[in-house]
Amino acid sequence: MKPPPHRLLLTAILLLRCAMCTFSAKNCPNCGTTPVPYPFSTASTCGDPQYKIRCNSGTLLFDTLNTSYPIMSINPSIQRLVIQPASLLPNTCVTSDYIYEGISLNESLPFNITSDNTIMFLNCTESLLRSPLNCTSTSLCHVYVNSTKGEAPCQAAPICCTFRAGGSSTAHRIRVKDTGCRAYTSFVGLDSVLPVDKWSNPGLAIEWVLPQEPICGSQADCDGNSTCRPAANLSGVRRCYCTGGLHWDPIQGICAHDATCQNDGSCGGSTKTALIAGLTSGIGLTLLVIVISVLLYKRRRRIKEAQERLAREREEILNAGGSRAAKIFTGKQIKKATNNFSKDRLLGAGGYGEVFKGILDDGTVVAVKCAKLGNTKGTDQLLTSQKALDFTRPEDDINLAVYVQRMMEEEKLMDVIDPFLKVKASSLQLETVKALAFLALSCIEEKRQNRPSMKEVAEEIEYITTIATAREVEN
Known part of the structure; x- marks a missing residue:
């Protein structure tokens, strides 16, 4: 029948x-x-x-x-x-x-x-x-x-x-x-x-984390579809491992195996069953293609949003404490400013690449540093003003700590950091350096009662690095 x-x-x-x-x-x-x-x-x-x-x-x-x-x-x-x-x-x-x-x-x-x-x-x-x-x-x-x-x-x-x-x-x-x-x-x-x-x-x-097989003391703790055996990764621990033909499902907490038509004798060459199985497979494949397409679209959108956010944050960092507004330039704008990196605009060359004279649309004269291809130490192109930086020599101060303190009071902390370090550092790393510098500044207060204890310094360093790591993960 x-x-x-x-x-x-x-x-x-x-x-x-x-x-x-x-x-x-x-x-x-x-x-x-x-x-x-x-x-x-x-x-x-x-x-x-x-x-x-x-x-x-x-x-x-x-x-x-x-x-x-x-x-x-x-x-x-x-x-x-x-x-x-x-x-x-x-x-x-x-x-x-x-x-x-x-x-x-x-x-x-x-x-x-x-x-x-x-x-x-x-x-x-x-x-x-x-x-x-x-x-x-x-x-x-x-x-x-x-x-x-x-x-x-x-x-x-x-x-x-x-x-x-x-x-x-x-x-x-x-x-x-x-x-x-x-x-x-x-x-x-x-x-x-x-x-x-x-x-x-x-x-x-x-x-x-998905759970492992249940812990057992003896076979009495397991059912008929699992065996109490020593755990592979923990000495002295035993778990109920599923017997042959079964696998552990950590979400349901069960030993389970996939059924085939041979398991229940329902094969019988039924064309209806084959048709249903074929239709189901086709629908499943279509849904899989749709899901993958949606995921790829969302991934491209997230990458674009992350790039736009990074550009905005870089401009905000560059503008912080400066007397002139900073701007991120496109490759097209930089080529135009340097006459397509013309040789008559070449100002010099070094280990990291070449420096060209550039003229912006508003007439501002700038220096454009172009990293050599394949040089990992100079991969970022830097566009900066040719205005000479007025670095005060540390020797003019009593010691290096006092010099750095004075530069911080004048909001020139970034001027005392090695330029090569700044080229390779991210904006988040520079902001973290600022936070640590302010902590260090409190450690050289003249009055002892105004200086933090070593415990307070250690806690603050841990807090600053914790927040920096969280922000890095977010970005």
Whole structure:
């Protein structure tokens, strides 16, 4: 007797997925009405103990080193959970986890903060203005604070900064403290184009590493489709490894194998089954092509946006502290200024390349340095004014430290840095040097009580490098 057509269709659909699955790990019961997906563990008898969370009166909680945060959502398919950031203390611009210096994850556990988060530091000190963070008046944190959705107490604290989390230095920590910022908030997948009233509620996305097979003490801890054997990478640890023909599915927490028509005897040469399988494969291939095309388009758009943002940031750095406006020139403009690098415009040549005389459209005379092809030390073309730099000799000062201090007071710190270092350094690296220089300046204060302690210096250096690394990852 031939099976009905609808049963053939159902069989074909099931053949595209895992058709024989068996649980090798025990899921934890719901927390109130909220499911607890594998590998999370709310008790010692379920889930994976490395992924421990707590169920408190129907609410799931995520524990950090010092405190706990409510879990807003869990998505096992992309290994993401979102926690609710700390709220502000009543009538203040200080977060309730300020006494713990913010969020600190246990680095020995398989969790880390993702780059999906846009972090806004609030109620910051002036020292943050010298950091690589975006603390300008047009930054997203100012837009947020000045909106009706922002926290009113923070509107009286004028300095705030914005950055993207998830770098190596911010993968496990969002820090608040007296010498930096005393409050923060976070938004997941924030679209900066949207008005603030369209933003989602604050949240902090945390990802987890896919779990390995369940740990076992004996075969009694495993089911009939797995065997308790020593782990390959940990001495003294045993795990339930799937038997032949099965594979470990870390998302579902099961031993599973893909079914074929030979498994259930449904081959039978059925033309309908073959037709359905062929149509399904064709549709799947079409969808794959569409997905790849969309991803390539988004990638090209991100590259273009990153190039435009980099050009704007370079101009802002060049303009900082200068008496004349700086500008990024195109290759076409540079060729025109040097008469297509004409030999009669050649001013000289060196190890890094040649220097040409250039004349801009407004009559300004400039020097154009052109790096030799293949020379990695001079890959960037530099367009600078021919005006001689008035470098004051360090010998005129008491010592080098005093000389550098005077140059900083005159906002000429960049003049004392080796030009060759500046050529190879990024704008972020130069901004970090500035921040470290201001820290060094405080170390040579005449009065001892005005100088920071070694502990404070070490903490500030760690903070500056942490922020610089986070900004580098963002870019």
